[in-house]
Amino acid sequence: MTKKQTLRIATYNINGINSRLPVLLRWLEEARPHVVGLQELKCTDEAFPAKDIEAFGYSAIWHGQKSWNGVALLSRVGEPVETGRGLPGDPNDEQSRYIEAAICGILIGNLYLPNGNPWPGPKFDYKLAWMDRLDAYARHLLDSGLPAMLMGDFNVIPTEQDVYKPERWAKDALFSPQAREKFKVLVAQGWTDALRSLHPDERIYTFWHYWRNSFQRDAGIRIDHLLLSPPLAEKLVKAGVDREPRGWDKTSDHAPTWIELKV
DNA sequence: ATGACGCTACGATAGCGA
Numbered sequence: 562m563t564k565k566q567t568l569r570i571a572t573y574n575i576n577g578i579n580s581r582l583p584v585l586l587r588w589l590e591e592a593r594p595h596v597v598g599l600q601e602l603k604c605t606d607e608a609f610p611a612k613d614i615e616a617f618g619y620s621a622i623w624h625g626q627k628s629w630n631g632v633a634l635l636s637r638v639g640e641p642v643e644t645g646r647g648l649p650g651d652p653n654d655e656q657s658r659y660i661e662a663a664i665c666g667i668l669i670g671n672l673y674l675p676n677g678n679p680w681p682g683p684k685f686d687y688k689l690a691w692m693d694r695l696d697a698y699a700r701h702l703l704d705s706g707l708p709a710m711l712m713g714d715f716n717v718i719p720t721e722q723d724v725y726k727p728e729r730w731a732k733d734a735l736f737s738p739q740a741r742e743k744f745k746v747l748v749a750q751g752w753t754d755a756l757r758s759l760h761p762d763e764r765i766y767t768f769w770h771y772w773r774n775s776f777q778r779d780a781g782i783r784i785d786h787l788l789l790s791p792p793l794a795e796k797l798v799k800a801g802v803d804r805e806p807r808g809w810d811k812t813s814d815h816a817p818t819w820i821e822l823k824v
Numbered sequence: 825a826t827g828a829c830g831c832t833a834c835g836a837t838a839g840c841g842a
Contacts, residue, residue: 577830601842603831628831629841676842684841716842734842771828814829814842 567798567821568638568665570596572712572785574673574768574815577603578631581813582610588806588817589617595638596664597817598671599623600714602631602657609633626657632671632713636664644668650694658691665824667793668702672713677734685734688716692743696750703751703790711752712787714815717744719754722764723783735784753794755787755820760800767802767818776807785818796823 571594575581578599589597597619602609606625614621620640623633624647634641645661647654661670672695677688695711702709718736721727730736748754756765766781775781789797799821807816 580830601830678842773827775828 566824568596568824569594569819569821570598570669570710570712570787571803571817571819572598572600572671572714572787573817574600574714574785574813576601576813576815578633579604579608579610581811582613584806584809584812586613586617587809588803589614589619589635592803592817592819593637594817594819595636596669597635598669598712599633599635600631600671600673601629601813602626602633603628604631622660622662624657624660630657630673632657632660632673634660634662634664634669634671636662638665641669645670648672648691648694649698651690654691666708667822668705668707668709670702670709670711670713672711672715674714674716676716677737677740680732680734680737685737688734689739689743692740692747696743696747699747699752699788700750706792707790708792708796709790710787710793712785714784715744715786716784717741717786718782718784719744719748719757719786723766725764725766725780725782730782735782748788751791752788753791753797755789755794755797756783756800756802756818758794758800759797765802766816768815769807771814785815787818787820789820793822797821798823
């Protein structure tokens with residue numbers, strides 16, 4: 562790092578990277594994040610638009626899957642050194658929901674946590690089991706003492722403060738007591754919820770449904786999170802949500818969510 | 825309760841996921 566003061570790291574559920582490519586590239590050009598974790602690529606490894614992304618100055622690693630899921634890490638501050646692909650803890654889990662790399666001396670885990678609807682049901686059970694595996698792995702990361710972070714689409718609304726109208730989400734897996742409790746226990750291991758720690762009293766949303774003019778009414782929820790280990794938390798200087806891209810044409814239902822770290 | 829999107833396929837509309 563030469564004279565750079567801060568490192569900007571973002572998470573963005575792109576909801577189909579090839580359909581959203583113009584939106585992604587426009588945002589990369591305008592926001593110029595140093596590191597980006599993407600979720601919901603909805604493409605195979607072969608169909609990942611690596612050349613387009615490289616043309617904007619980013620190295621990338623990705624873990625695709627036909628039709629669903631898929632995660633990637635982008636960096637314009639050195640090539641990501643991959644340290645993990647697939648969440649440990651279940652060798653039979655074939656869903657592409659986790660990719661991890663060392664970038665600029667930071668261990669970055671990028672995740673797409675299962676949605677879990679309908680609740681109850683097997684998809685909800687899968688969500689809770691996935692969260693148990695994440696809990697175990699996150700503990701391992703903290704124990705390493707490394708500057709580490711876990712970011713992505715957690716598909717969990719942590720508290721009533723993180724939803725425009727709690728009663729509308731009462732029967733949704735994203736707001737279920739079980740998922741919220743597991744998220745709470747995870748953070749309590751010693752992670753810092755970056756956005757909430759810097760903005761304790763604000764309403765912060767990262768997702769708005771396409772239907773019923775949700776974005777225009779700001780009827781949103783906060784489900785995209787960046788969790789920092791103690792050595793990173795002390796370097797946190799800014800955090801926010803880029804709401805503008807959510808208003809663009811043919812856009813994702815999520816907005817890019819980011820932090821800035823002292824380097 | 826409603827419903828928007830992208831993706832896929834014994835495809836040209838419908839089911840699935842979320």
